[in-house]
Amino acid sequence: MIVVAVEEKPGYVETARLAAEAFASADSSFDPEHLRWFYEDCFTEGTTIVGLTDTDTGQKIGQIALVRQSVLVNGKPEPAAELVDLFVLKQWRGRERVQMLYDEVGRQFAKQKLRFAFGMPNAKALPVNERFFDLKGFLRLELRAGIALPWLSASVIANEPFDRLRRDHFVALFDQYATSGEETGLRWDGEALFRRLCGLKYSYAIHATEGLLLISSARLTRSVPYTLLAAFLRRSGVTPTRADVRSVTRAAAAFWKRPQFIFAGLNRTLPFIPGIPLPDRVRPSPMILQMRDFAPERTKLEFDRFQLIDFDFA
Incomplete structure (x- = not known):
């Protein structure tokens, strides 16, 4: 059985290995220490990692991460998160698995009272974010x-x-x-x-x-x-x-x-x-910032x- 849950104690070595396997691209490299810094220190507000696990084997098979940020809107801070590092290992891929991840992301946005969801995906992930989480193109970087x-x-x-x-x-x-x-x-x-x-x-x-x-x-x-x-x-x-x-x-x-x-x-x-x-x-x-405003x-x-x-x- 496949279950989705927030990872309480991230394993960065395993996550880096699985991400490299899932992306399988010469342009994608994942270093465990850099991953730890990005999730824990980069934007200073921490990260929520939503993971998929195969309970029969105990193996992690996919994830998506919510990197917390604060955005000033006319000087008033608003809580936000950037969605990054979505992957599902090849043998488990499918619409149902991706939907499980995004459903839990939605629950976390509600639980943490996050106003903005952001994404800056590659060309393949643009329609995925839009289909499963209603992220729309908001800003095209010049x-x-x-x-x-x-x-x-x-x-x-x-x-x-x-x-x-x-x-x-x-x-x-x-x-x-x-x-x-x-x-x-x-x-x-x-x-x-x-x-x-x-x-x-x-x-x-x-x-x-x-x-x-x-x-x-x-x-x-x-x-x-x-x-x-x-x-x-x-x-x-x-x-x-x-x-x-x-x-x-x-x-x-x-x-x-x-x-x-x-x-x-x-x-x-x-x-x-x-x-x-x-x-x-x-x-x-594409350098397109996607956004969803929950308020x-x-x-x-x-x-x-x-x-x-x-x-x-x-």
Whole structure:
């Protein structure tokens, strides 16, 4: 018999092994320690793992995870969760098994009083989320690319690699660019942003002027090296200038020695987004944020910011 239940004590080694087996793709790799960080620390509010088990053998055969987040809607925090890592092992796949998972997800949203459900799935999972949990396309992330002159302006006051061993330094720095109370978007402060960058998969660098902070990372796609502009965060109460945007972008290009850059997302707090839009044919994934609002009678969600650090792509 197959049963569905919340996992009280996640086994990350087993989950990483099963996920790798289920996805069976060269583009999918699962490290147990990175998985633990993502589920427990990345967004600071914990994760609910809904698992499927074959009671005859005691084997876990599938799961879906609800990664808790807080979203500010006009300054008011609303509880939310991103749905990630849905898989069912090949020999047990079928509509009934998937429905069991999503039914329990629905019960958890009600039990935990979560308002928003988010998903950023690949092309295959888009219709699955919509069919089984009524997640609808909400925001299509713009993908932009450009070339920046590698140069360090005198206005740049921070230009350094992120180091998880320097917690106090980075928490204090990030606190200066904490999410403004009037914004609508995921809530970031020094502690939350520090924990978000402590994963094992990527390395980051920090670039800041008095008015604007940029988190960047060196990446390689299709053998092309580039600088990823993972997130821009403005200082509370300050309107960044065009010069601020150019200065931190050029600083990132100089730091990584990669003048080509890519940005994906939305940020209405900036005077402009660097780069030019890329055509659909070069998008690595749909980059479509799905959403379901369990309290649509309340203030409507309209993001001021939604960037790569707000989900698991960065």
